[in-house]
Amino acid sequence: MSKKLLMAVTVACVASTGAFAQSGGGVAAGATTGAVGGAVIGGPIGAAVGGVAGAIVGGIADQQQPQFRQYVVTQRPASYAYTNEVSVGTVLPADGVTYYEVPAEYNVQGYRYTVVNDTPVLVEPGTRRIVQIIP
Secondary structure, X not given: OOHHHHHHHHHHHHXXXXXXXXXXXXXXXXXXXXXXXXXXXXXXXXXXXXXXXXXXXXXXXXXXXXXXXXXXXXXXXXXXXXOOOOOOOOEOOOOOOOOEEOOHHHOOOOOEEEEEOOEEEEEEOOOOEEEEEOO
């Protein structure tokens, strides 16, 4: 398979994962599914790209993020002050952070939300790892 074709297929796979953002399953399931799909299409490079793209499956869909942010503002949860950079993959401390249920209308299962440095984030409760930042 030529490198140009491989790149085109990889880009198409990455772009198509956004359509699945509303389905449940979590980051681990999404990463695994993406990695397997990427490996079938593009070998080791496809597996790496597919795993990263698949990891975003299960969060709050782009079109729902402004509504969710407004919901969080109306709830007025306390914001946790975090001194390091807040990014996807950051593991929050075990103490001092309060996690809240995500309302059912956002189609998010297995995650909680909290507010860090005045920004809502989705977190895997078992690992306290940030899986999505809601701008």
